[in-house]
Amino acid sequence: MYPESFKPLMCHEPPALTSEIMDQLFNIRLSSVGSTKRSAEERVVLFWRYYLQNVEEEEEGPSKLAKMLGFSTGATVITPVRFSPQPSIEFLHEQSVSPSRRLPMANTCINCLKLPLLETYDQFKESMDFALGNTQGFGRE
Incomplete structure (x- = not known):
């Protein structure tokens, strides 16, 4: 009689992604x-x-x-069962000396985003924007 009353119980509606949700989702190592x-x-x-x-x-x-979540985990929404393993952030120490390799990397099998160690926010923003703008996202786009 009242299908809308049961919709939240029976149908998953992923939360809208926010900066706070994204920050809390990743375990920083x-x-x-x-x-x-x-x-x-x-x-x-x-x-x-x-x-x-x-x-x-x-x-x-x-x-x-x-897109950032997809780059890191392969999923563009937070699923009802969350993620296993929990998404994490690691750092690319060995690449900080090579100016030609200052891009973030991801391993979607283990939900790990690896960030380059850059000196300024502008460098970091440029690196992230370039990586996100030039990834295929498993051919879903």
Whole structure:
């Protein structure tokens, strides 16, 4: 008699992606406290969070956040069973010395986004925008 009353119980409606949801979704794997790697990683984590907020404010924000999730996990929405393993962020220390390889990488089998260690937010933004703008997304587009 009242199908709309049962819709939330029977049909999954993925939440709209926001910068806060994306930030909470990823487990950030930092190096040991006090290590030389840790300070560079913490700088990039700030870039990551600022980038998420900036993307959310853009006109194409929701679709770009979905593309970021797809780049990292292969899924453009948060599924009802969440993710296994939990999405994570790691850092590309070995690539920070090579200027030609300053792009983020992802391993969708283990839901891992690997961020390059860049010096400025502008470099980070350019790197992320280039990677997201030039990925095929498993041919779904």
